[in-house]
Amino acid sequence: MEQQNYRVGIYCRISREDDDNVGESGSITIQRDIIQRYCEENGLAIGCIYQDDGYSGLNFERPDFQRMIDDIGKGKINCVITKDLSRLGRDYIMTGYYTEVFFPENKVRYIAIGDGYDTADKNSSSVDFAPFKFIMNDMYVKDLSKKQRASRNAKYLKGQFLAAYAVFVK
Secondary structure: OOOOOOEEEEEEEEOOOOOOOOOOOHHHHHHHHHHHHHHHHOOOEEEEEEEEEOOOOOOOOOHHHHHHHHHHHOOOOOEEEEOOHHHHOOOHHHHHHHHHHHHHHOOOEEEEHHHOEEOOOOOOHHHHHHHHHHHHHHHHHHHHHHHHHHHHHHHHHOOOOOOOOOOOOO
């Protein structure tokens, strides 16, 4: 990508809210702090912050993700930064669509800090390796789901309690 002034859209996502359910999750705060520090260190101007707290990376109908996509279409931002590739999404086909098709068609630079991914660096092996990371991120969610189902099934077969709270009986 040619050298230009970037208007950064910070995107943060976590699939579960913190246990205390008060305010934003700690992970969102940490992600945002990491990206803001990166922007300061690299002279990038932050245009907007997008946060989807409690949304799965398999679903791309997340409210702030969709707002970010709209803002790209309106020209409000031309650079998206996430903490790592999995924060953008975990569905490898849709994540690949956004990184390989949508962002380039809209002249959007994409940076995933933790994975060393930056579309402005055409010589980066991280950009070449990204499709494999997308598949691994997708497989992680599916594997976790299978393990959770197996655990619940094992408890069920042992007659153990499966609900979040015990039923109160008078």
